[in-house]
Amino acid sequence: MNDPAFDTLAPLPARAPLATEPLGLLGSLRAARSNLLSILPELAVRQPMVSGHTGLRWHMIMEPRAIRRVLLEAVETYPKSRATKNILRPAIGDSLFIAEDAHWRWQRRAAAPVFSHRNVMNLAPVMSAAATRSAERIAKAEGRAVDMLDEMVRTTFDVIAEVTFSGEGQFDAPAVHRAIDAYIAAAGKISLFDMLGLPDWLPRPSRFTSGPVVNEMKRVADEAIEARRIRGAGDVPDLLDLLLAGEDPETKRRMNTSELRDNLLTFIVAGHETTALTLAWSLYLCAFDTEVQDRARAEAQSVLSGGAATGADLERLPFIRRIVDEALRLYPPAGILSRTAQAPDTLCGREVKRGDTVMIPIYALHRHHMLWDDPDAFRPDRFSDRKGIDRYAYLPFGDGPRICIGASFAIQEAVIILATLLARFRFDLVATRPPEPVMILTLRPNGGVWLTAEPA
Structure with missing residues (x-):
């Protein structure tokens, strides 16, 4: 716990x-289209709950017991918000990230073994090789400033492409990468219809620009899946092999091509974007301190x-793991979770009505003055005793039954790459190009993370 009046002088x-006055509907829309974090009120880092009405009733909750109720105890009452689904469904369909109820449950049961500890460890050599290639590219810069966000996006996409479609000659990785970037840029332009939670069938301008690249992305993935069905699994199964072999242990149902494609695209989009951001912010913080x-x-x-670091090295890199944890606290890739109440409820002593939007602003939660000492300071050692941190005060991967299925994969990848780079280079900030935390779909360093790297 921390005295709210105390702040570090460092x-x-x-x-x-954060917002210091009400924004209203149009103000919220303008803010959301440029930086979703700017809709968060300053009160969100000091109070357990903030409520308002901007065309619809909304609540932000930062109290761990209330968050536990939304994500775990009453999860059926709080499905993902319509706005979240409207933005993402065109690209990833009714995959694990979007699906609800029975359709979500059978997919989760079928996919869970894919991310077992053994399977994730088997993929570690791919991460080590990508880290080595990244170090080689950085070395060629010979002290010139490098945008580490771009470099980490390239590195983590190398990993996810290899562990998803390894050895698949027909898979055009650069084309999928370009399509993902184009989709994120278009889909991130939140429309007024999305903010109001209006039905998905009403047209959004961004759909006209993102539609062609999404269709191409799906076509490439479908062709790779069909080619793999014919070729069969390799010696070390990759994610596609494991998903093709997976089945729901209760119903014995397996994913068809469109279900496989939607989930693979989910893993590709989430699996490289979020880890790249974590690594870019981690390197920035290391250069900062x-x-x-x-x-x-x-x-x-x-x-x-x-x-290069390997999967076997992870347990011997506890401080680097804490840097990753602290970067995820200060800059969580999913800065805001949004749910829609399906029944009346009470949170933090306040009434929640059916249809209300309930937001969990992870960015504010992770910087809350009643939950963290010096909440805006970079202190990796706060994670030296994980038992001292409230389970629902730190949620970089969500929680409850819908906790991120790839969390262990992401942490392993981040530690392997970060350790490899820190062992080889000394990173310094470029003072004239500071990063700015901006959230559209994910919390990105606007302008990149520009660092110089010298041999260590």
């Missing part, structure tokens, strides 16, 4: 300005002995 890493960086480098160099 310099703080990049923060998003050189003492933390030096300590992390010493740990990495003592473990890696000049090579």
Whole structure:
């Protein structure tokens, strides 16, 4: 717990300005289209719940017991909001991320074994190889500034493309990468219809620009899936092999081509974008605090002995893992979760009506003055005792039955890549190009993360 009146006097890493006065419907729309974080009121980091009415009733909850109710105890009452589904369904259909009720449950049961500890560890060599290639590209910059956001997006896409469609000659990875970037840019332009939760069949301008790239992305994925059905699995099964072999243990149902494609595209979009952001913010924070960086480098160099990190090294890199955890606290990729109440309820002593939007602003939760000491400060060692952190005060991957299925994959990848890079380079900030936390679909460093890298 922290005294709300106390703030650290040390310099703080990049923060998003929060709203200090009501925005209204049109103001909220303008803010949402440029930076969703700017709709969060300053009160959200100091109070357990904030409510309002901007064309629809909404509530933001930052109290861990209320969050536990929404995500775990009364999860059927709080499905994902219509706005979330409207934005993402054109690209990823009724995949795990979108589906509800029985359709979600059977897919989750079928996909869960894909991300078992053994399967994730089997994919670690792909992550180590991608980390090595990234280090080689950074070395070629020879001290010139590098946008580490772009570099990490490339690196994590290399990983997800290989572990999803390994050895599939027909899979055009660059084309899918371009399509994903184009879709995120178009879909991120939130419409007034989305904010009001209007039906999905009403046209959105962004659909006209994103439609062709989404169709191409689906076509490429469908062709790769059919080719794999013919070729069969490789010696080390990748995600597609595992999904093709997966079935719901209760119903014995397996995914058809469109279901496989929607879930694979979900894993591709989420699996590289969010991890890339985590790595970019982690490198920024290490450059921001050189003492933390030096300590992390010493740990990495003592473990890696000049090579890339491997899956077997993870347990011996606890401080680097804490840097990743702290980066996810300060800059959670999913900065806001949104749900729609399906029945009357009470949260934090306040009435919630059927149809109300209930938001969990993860960005504000992770910086709440009643839950964290020096909430805006970069302090990886706050994660040295995980038992001392309230389970529902730290939610980079959500929680409850819908907790991110790929969380262990993402953490393993982030630690392997971060340790490999920190062991080889000393990173410094480019003072004239500071990153700005901006959330559209995910919380990105607007302008990139520009760093110089010198051999360590």
